[in-house]
Amino acid sequence: MSDTAPKKKILLIDDEPFITNLMAMNLEDTGRFEVREQNDSLQALETIMDFVPDLIVLDVMMPDLDGADILYRIKNDSRLKHIKVVFHTATVRESDLSGDGKLINGFPFLPKPATTEQMVTFIDRHLPA
């Protein structure tokens, strides 16, 4: 079944090429995902339009546009706002999110570091059916 199911498209937006590279290799090795990487936050929107992913994994702390800026732009663009966004970040801890309207409140996040298995479980949970 999983061999014939179409691959889900995952876009990784993170300014650390080493990390997106490793994530892409690990995710692609499962045979279930088509992965694209973008390390330049200023080009994120363009890549989203071009690739039209099923799910975006977004870093928070990046130069130029940070994760919150990019999320804001996605959610305010009628062509993009349906795309599922999750955060993967080293700087936001579980405890940061319990309070009131924090930046990424309401959006699922997975703290770094995470294993590929945790990442896949997390992505599966949030992928649109």
Add this chain to the structure above:
Amino acid sequence: MSDAAPEQGNPRDDSLRELAVADTLTRISKGIAHEICNPLSQITLAADLLGGQRPLTDERRSQIAKVLHQASQRIDRAVTQLQQACSPLQEAMEVLDSGPLLQGTLSALKLPAHLSLEAEIPTQGLPRIKANAKYLGIALRHLLDNAIEAMPKAGRLTLRASTRQIGQSQRGSWQQSTSLNAGDLALCIEICDSGPGIPTQQLHLIFEPFFSTKPAGQGSGLGLAAARKIISLHEGQLDIANLPQGGVCATILLKALNQA
């Protein structure tokens, strides 16, 4: 509170200061998380590749090795710089002749080929100072690195030393414990560049540990925190300002010892 400086007596200033400290702590903890969890993430994902089903090609193997090295260097660098920024200076201070000290800094400088150098370090007449040569060297290194990194394509690096009399308005802020008083003679070291300068809205952030605008892995944002720490342990003063003609000038003031 009895020993508080008069300008800190204002309760509003105290609460501002508390806010600033809380903000700094938040930034530090985020910075540590960023500089350590990102390389940890690399290590974790590299381990997954090593333990995965796919056979390891030579290319993958060398890529994984590179990633692991980079991760460990990055954590090492963050820890070292954090220690420099936070630990008390234990090494002894000695009386040093600032002229030869700075000549040494100058001759050890590896200037990238795309930059020109303007050095004004008089061979005679610079004062003696009380300093720790190793730590002062580290502080100068951080400032020189910043100047060089600000000019990736072309530019001019200036290193200048002189004796200067401290003016009335030149005493540092509460962040710096300085022994300099108006009228004192000081050694003044200036490190200037012709780079893009620092955006005004970031000037108050540059000494914060982990504040960096440099790409991931290239700047941990601890250079200036360490430099200011070192200079204030010398009871001197470090200020950074944009130059009217563009670029940045870092100025170190260190109390000149009375000539014997």
